[in-house]
Amino acid sequence: MALTGCGGSAASEPRATRAADAKATASVPPSTTPGSTPTSSPALPLAGRTIAIDPGHNPGNFRHSSEINQKVDIGTTRKECDTTGTSTNAGYTEAAFTLDVSHRLRDLLKKQGAKVVLVHDGERPYGPCIDERAKAGNAAKADAAISVHADGSASGNRGFHVILPARVSGGGADTTKIVGPSRTLGEKLVTAFARATGSEPANYIGSGTGLDVRDDLGGLNLSTVPKVFLECGNMRDPKDSARLTDAAWRQKAAQGIADGIGAYLKG
Secondary structure: OOOOOOOOOHHHOOHHHHHHHHHHHHOOOHHHOOOOOOOOOOOOOOOOOEEEEEEOOOOOHHHOHHHHOOEEEOOOOEEEOOOOOOEOOOOOEHHHHHHHHHHHHHHHHHHOOOEEEEOOOOOOOOOOOHHHHHHHHHHOOOOEEEEEEEEOOOOOOOOEEEEEEOOOEEOOEEOOOOHHHHHHHHHHHHHHHHHHHOOOEOOOOOOOOOEEEEOOOHHHHOOOOOEEEEEEEEOOOHHHHHHHOOHHHHHHHHHHHHHHHHHHHHO
């Protein structure tokens, strides 16, 4: 006759005891079964990060020329509060384009867990002024900020470029701490935007690198967080405007920007 261990075998236990034990084990959730490792959802890649998106211009600016022509301090000089922006030859405005891409970008970043600050959403009659735009990102302590634009250059000038802050200090502006990080952000954007959209870096500015440095933009001069401007293409060139007016391409543009910002923040 075979002997069992001190705990006895399943066959030797009373049937009622076996049934009770099976029921108790089945009632324990798999993730908390004794001896198992609790499971959890993977963290979203941009959780805990704050990103400021500044849609260039405002659809109502053209109705408020006197207001947007008022000059504000941009650190290096004084400049108009804002401008109307450009448009395609068929009348699709830069302000409409920047809002559309910014909305798409916001949605993509939020899906990755980021907190997104939209500097404006077309809810204002005009503006905000360029100094206010910088302050919005600063107040949010954004990990990265981007101003979305499209250019209005001559026909034949094609491609996108990223504008980086120059090193300026004094007069209320000090970009010393953000010049390096902003360049890294810009470089990541150039790579990701080209890959997502199929666009080439501008053939008329930036010497083919897709990067340009300026000290005359208040949105950059007054920023205390890493920030760049992205000119997504030239609205006055037929080939570029065909892309800019295509909703599917604008989604690709938003994806390229999101990818570039993500690469920078994960860097």
